[in-house]
Amino acid sequence: GQQLNQSPQSMFIQEGEDVSMNCTSSSIFNTWLWYKQDPGEGPVLLIALYKAGELTSNGRLTAQFGITRKDSFLNISASIPSDVGIYFCAGQFSTGANSKLTFGKGITLSVRP
Amino acid sequence: DVKVTQSSRYLVKRTGEKVFLECVQDMDHENMFWYRQDPGLGLRLIYFSYDVKMKEKGDIPEGYSVSREKKERFSLILESASTNQTSMYLCASSFWRIYNQSPQHFGDGTRLSIL
Numbered sequence: 001g002q003q004l005n006q007s008p009q010s011m012f013i014q015e016g017e018d019v020s021m022n023c024t025s026s027s028i029f030n031t032w033l034w035y036k037q038d039p040g041e042g043p044v045l046l047i048a049l050y051k052a053g054e055l056t057s058n059g060r061l062t063a064q065f066g067i068t069r070k071d072s073f074l075n076i077s078a079s080i081p082s083d084v085g086i087y088f089c090a091g092q093f094s095t096g097a098n099s100k101l102t103f104g105k106g107i108t109l110s111v112r113p
Numbered sequence: 114d115v116k117v118t119q120s121s122r123y124l125v126k127r128t129g130e131k132v133f134l135e136c137v138q139d140m141d142h143e144n145m146f147w148y149r150q151d152p153g154l155g156l157r158l159i160y161f162s163y164d165v166k167m168k169e170k171g172d173i174p175e176g177y178s179v180s181r182e183k184k185e186r187f188s189l190i191l192e193s194a195s196t197n198q199t200s201m202y203l204c205a206s207s208f209w210r211i212y213n214q215s216p217q218h219f220g221d222g223t224r225l226s227i228l
Binding site: 003033035040042043044045048088090092094100101103104105106 | 218
């Protein structure tokens with residue numbers, strides 16, 4: 001199946017730094033989602049975006065739905081050690097029963113104290 | 114808060130066994146999903162269901178079947194387990210809204226090892 005493009009596979013930052021992650025697709029989506037997965041746990045929803053151009057914040061996290069509907073970014077400000085984990089983007093173009101999500105492979109974020 | 118509960122966090126089974134993975138959600142969601150997650154491959158959809166007794170194949174259904182007898186419960190069945198089915202299995206659920214479905218919420222996963 002189709003996958004979204006997330007790169008690089010891993011990112012290493014210093015505590016206190018900001019970090020930005022991008023997600024791109026060859027197809028348009030009506031919904032963009034960002035999830036975080038801690039080791040040994042399931043993905044947890046961070047932010048959901050439903051409208052092109054939408055900018056949404058959740059604490060230190062900010063995400064935007066690209067104008068072209070083919071991309072989204074997630075920004076984490078003032079990183080802390082508990083931000084460590086895998087960050088997935090997911091896109092959806094659902095009509096009725098065709099309700100599958102398309103996922104990126106994720107970016108593993110490491111934060112150095 | 115949405116709660117998606119998977120019956121086991123860790124499971125070890127032998128090749129050829131029939132394996133059942135259970136998932137229960139407590140939010141009356143119509144849609145339920147089973148994924149497997151492997152390093153370098155990301156999340157891949159195995160099966161999903163948008164109503165009781167309804168099921169749809171995902172991207173990698175071979176070797177698996179599912180059962181949805183009640184709205185809150187979605188079971189994944191490995192008919193004859195093989196070593197290449199060793200993986201992390203994730204269950205998710207969502208509900209319908211006017212224009213699309215709500216975001217999917219995931220369980221904590223079952224790490225299955227087939228020996």
